[in-house]
Amino acid sequence: MGYLPGENINLGLGKETTRGTAVTPTLWLAGRTPTGLNVINDKTIIQETKGTRSASKGSIITQQRAEGDIEFNVKNTSIVALLRSLLGSVSSATASGETVVYDHTVTVDVDEVQAPSYTLALSKPNFQDYEYPLGVVSSLELTASPDDLVYAVAQLMAIKENEHASYSPSFDGEDYSFPHQKVSIKIANNVAGLTGADAICINELGLSIVNNASVKACLSSLNPVDMLANLVEITGSMTIDVTGKIYHDLYKAGTYQALEITIDNNDVTLGVASTPKIVITLPKVSFEGLTEDRPIDSITSESLEYTAHYDDDEASQISIVVTNETSSY
Numbered sequence: 001m002g003y004l005p006g007e008n009i010n011l012g013l014g015k016e017t018t019r020g021t022a023v024t025p026t027l028w029l030a031g032r033t034p035t036g037l038n039v040i041n042d043k044t045i046i047q048e049t050k051g052t053r054s055a056s057k058g059s060i061i062t063q064q065r066a067e068g069d070i071e072f073n074v075k076n077t078s079i080v081a082l083l084r085s086l087l088g089s090v091s092s093a094t095a096s097g098e099t100v101v102y103d104h105t106v107t108v109d110v111d112e113v114q115a116p117s118y119t120l121a122l123s124k125p126n127f128q129d130y131e132y133p134l135g136v137v138s139s140l141e142l143t144a145s146p147d148d149l150v151y152a153v154a155q156l157m158a159i160k161e162n163e164h165a166s167y168s169p170s171f172d173g174e175d176y177s178f179p180h181q182k183v184s185i186k187i188a189n190n191v192a193g194l195t196g197a198d199a200i201c202i203n204e205l206g207l208s209i210v211n212n213a214s215v216k217a218c219l220s221s222l223n224p225v226d227m228l229a230n231l232v233e234i235t236g237s238m239t240i241d242v243t244g245k246i247y248h249d250l251y252k253a254g255t256y257q258a259l260e261i262t263i264d265n266n267d268v269t270l271g272v273a274s275t276p277k278i279v280i281t282l283p284k285v286s287f288e289g290l291t292e293d294r295p296i297d298s299i300t301s302e303s304l305e306y307t308a309h310y311d312d313d314e315a316s317q318i319s320i321v322v323t324n325e326t327s328s329y
Contacts, residue, residue: 004127009034010169011070012121013081013135015329019114020134020159020226025121027081028169029072032151037068037122037132039161064222065215066120066132066158074142074150074263076276076324077175080104082154083320084329085116085137086211088229092328101271102327106320108232115213115229120158123167132158136227138213144205150178150263157213160223174325176276178263185238186260191283191314194260203239203301207261207280209318210234234282234308234318242292242300251290251304259285259306270325277323283311 012025029035042063045056072078084090088109095101120135135158142152184199210233215224240247250257261280268276289305310317 006034008125010123011035014119016117016119019117022119022131022133027078028171029070029078030171032071035068035070037156040065040067065224066161069153069155071153073177074152075175075177077172077326080322080329082137086140088112090329095274098271098274101274101325104322113228121167123169129164129167131162131164134159136213139210142207144180144183146180157227176265176268178265182265184262187257191258194258205238207236236306238304240302242302247304251287256284256286258283274323279321281319282308283314283316284309
């Protein structure tokens with residue numbers, strides 16, 4: 001059979017019509033590293049009094065599922081499917097002044113704990129391919145730094161692994177990535193104030209969204225029967241050069257702020273005048289930690305740890321608007 005180059009391993013996603021019924025993937029993610037998706041066995045060791053002085057008499061699988069991750073460059077088309085599974089709700093509308101460009105608003109579905117499901121497809125050319133029905137995204141961590149593209153790591157879960165005939169991965173040539181210089185961050189007293197706020201100079205940005213997905217197990221099934229999302233936790237960090245005491249004072253006073261992260265590849269034109277764009281709005285952020293780095297041979301910087309809370313005025317914890325040429329998800 002030969003060897004399997006890691007670069008040949010690819011992950012696909014297909015939106016399920018019936019929850020848990022596998023479908024053909026319609027989207028393939030180009031990973032920065034091969035996906036870690038794999039079958040997982042939970043096992044228990046059998047210990048019985050048989051007078052053998054052996055610590056174990058065998059082992060048995062108690063539950064079987066699939067888990068893993070995928071690290072990828074953030075792109076304006078594929079990211080929406082992952083965000084939909086992570087947060088639960090997406091609404092799509094034609095972008096202003098356009099006919100074939102769309103804005104997709106992703107928010108937390110507060111009434112539904114069954115995370116939107118996708119069939120996950122694992123392509124291993126010339127080896128054995130696999131499908132994983134009822135796959136969900138349980139977390140996503142986004143990173144932006146001056147020496148890289150904007151990238152993310154998504155954690156994936158699914159109810160089981162099935163062998164599948166060979167897939168033929170294909171990738172969307174109009175799924176655009178984002179260089180770090182296309183990222184801007186604003187902070188204001190509230191969401192309304194973000195419009196007039198100036199972008200601030202950030203050295204590095206991190207954002208983590210976790211939906212605490214867990215398996216729903218039944219005594220009658222080796223595999224989970226569902227994947228359920230729980231409370232959404234949103235945290236992150238920013239590194240900023242110390243040029244004043246504004247962030248020190250916000251941290252010290254425990255003041256809430258609105259935070260907006262805009263990722264806009266304005267080197268590319270979509271439709272008439274739109275661009276590939278992701279706008280993340282966190283209406284109510286608290287700064288939970290502040291640490292200054294004070295090197296003797298360089299300038300001082302401060303690292304801010306933040307947490308996003310539900311904001312009653314905006315009726316939102318997070319809103320993400322993604323602009324692309326896909327009509328719906």
